Amino acid sequence: ISQPQEVCLEGRAGPSRSSSNRVIVEASNIVKHYGDLAVLHDVSLRVTEGSVTTIIGASGSGKSTLLRCMNLLERPNRGELSIADEHLRFDRDSRGGLIGLDRRQIQRLRSKVTMVFQQFNLWPHLTVLGNVTEAPMRVKGKSRREATRIAEHYLERVGMLERADSYPAFLSGGQQQRVAIARALAMEPRVLLFDEPTSALDPERVSEVLSVIRSLADEGRTMLMVTHEMAFAREVSDQIVFLDEGRVGVAGSPAEVFEQTRHERCRRFIAPAA
Ligand code: ADP
Ligand code: MG
Numbered sequence: 001i002s003q004p005q006e007v008c009l010e011g012r013a014g015p016s017r018s019s020s021n022r023v024i025v026e027a028s029n030i031v032k033h034y035g036d037l038a039v040l041h042d043v044s045l046r047v048t049e050g051s052v053t054t055i056i057g058a059s060g061s062g063k064s065t066l067l068r069c070m071n072l073l074e075r076p077n078r079g080e081l082s083i084a085d086e087h088l089r090f091d092r093d094s095r096g097g098l099i100g101l102d103r104r105q106i107q108r109l110r111s112k113v114t115m116v117f118q119q120f121n122l123w124p125h126l127t128v129l130g131n132v133t134e135a136p137m138r139v140k141g142k143s144r145r146e147a148t149r150i151a152e153h154y155l156e157r158v159g160m161l162e163r164a165d166s167y168p169a170f171l172s173g174g175q176q177q178r179v180a181i182a183r184a185l186a187m188e189p190r191v192l193l194f195d196e197p198t199s200a201l202d203p204e205r206v207s208e209v210l211s212v213i214r215s216l217a218d219e220g221r222t223m224l225m226v227t228h229e230m231a232f233a234r235e236v237s238d239q240i241v242f243l244d245e246g247r248v249g250v251a252g253s254p255a256e257v258f259e260q261t262r263h264e265r266c267r268r269f270i271a272p273a274a
Contacts, residue, residue: 023082024049024222025070025191030079030090032065039065040076040246047191047239050220054233056257057243058269063226066243067193070224071113072106084112084190111139114184115193118200120176122168122183128155129164132183140187147186154182158212174205181212192216194225230270234258242266 025047032040039062047053055063068074070083076090086109088101122131132151136142142150155161158178168176177197184192194213198206210232217223217236227233233240233254240257242250242265250256250263258270 020049022049023047024084025224026080026082027066027070028080030066030069030076030081032062032069032074032076038246040069043079043243043246043248045241045248045251047222047224049222051238052217052223052225052236053239053241054237055224055226055241055243056228056230056233056269057249061243062246063243064195067115067195067224067226070191070193071110071115072101073115075101083109086112107139111135111187112189113191113193114187114189115195116177116180116184116197118196120168120173120180120200122176122180124168127165127167128160128171128179131168131179132186135183136186150186150188151182154185155179157185158182159208172205173201174208177201177205177209178212181209181216185216190222192221192223194223194227196226196228198227198229230258242269 023046025045027043027045030040030043031038043062043066045053055066057063065074069076069081072088079090081088081090086105088105088109090101123134126134129148129151132155133144133147136147136150137144152161152164155164158181160175160178160182163171163175163179168179171179181197197213198209201209206229210229213223213225214232214236225233237254239251240254241248242257242261242263244263244265250261250266252261257266261267
């Protein structure tokens, strides 16, 4: 499907790329508790196809929980989530369980929305190639031959094809994270999630991962990311969401959030010394 060309959002700092106005992620009034601890309170957010959204906020503000709700690694207690034609409504039934979710729908959603974790989470007993072919074979039913073709394509894309036969323990953190990105891409998802993808890396390894993420943004992939790399967030994002104790404090373009917001805690978060 070709995407209509569109003019850059006003004030956006990022490189120009084509994106549509089509909403691909819509979270409405998401509520999440862990026991008595309320972590997300009525969080709503919208993401258009081909855009990059970065979630920022203090430690413990619910960023990871929100991202994990997007592919149902955590199940919201309440709210609605529409992602790439999957529509889910969360509600507690009388026994406290979740109604309205069937396993097939969860699996479909998970193959449309894939995640890259802070700690890479590669399977240590599988080679690089094995890590990338596993989910396409097991979840999407691809043949080994087809999964290998796809895996090689994405390993090449992240510059890790030469290490296809290595085990994760023999790779640097930056290399492992690039493999994890290839693994997420190999599912050919509609939306990519990144939870602090460079926070566990040695400083000299950060840029190789950011440049892969930047190139994915440039090719028009829809991404939601949590990062503390503020300069990077500002450069690649179409939308910044500041999460404040489980609520959306501010959402807007990088210019709106980094320069113009009057939200006091957001200002302090962005410029703690100022
Ligand atoms: P962030 O990613 O913004 O640092 P998190 O979403 O990880 O925040 O956590 C938000 C809050 O939820 C924190 O108080 C954290 O301790 C709590 N929390 C996160 N995961 C769990 C869990 N599985 N069980 C209980 N509490 C959790
Ligand atoms: Mg987190």
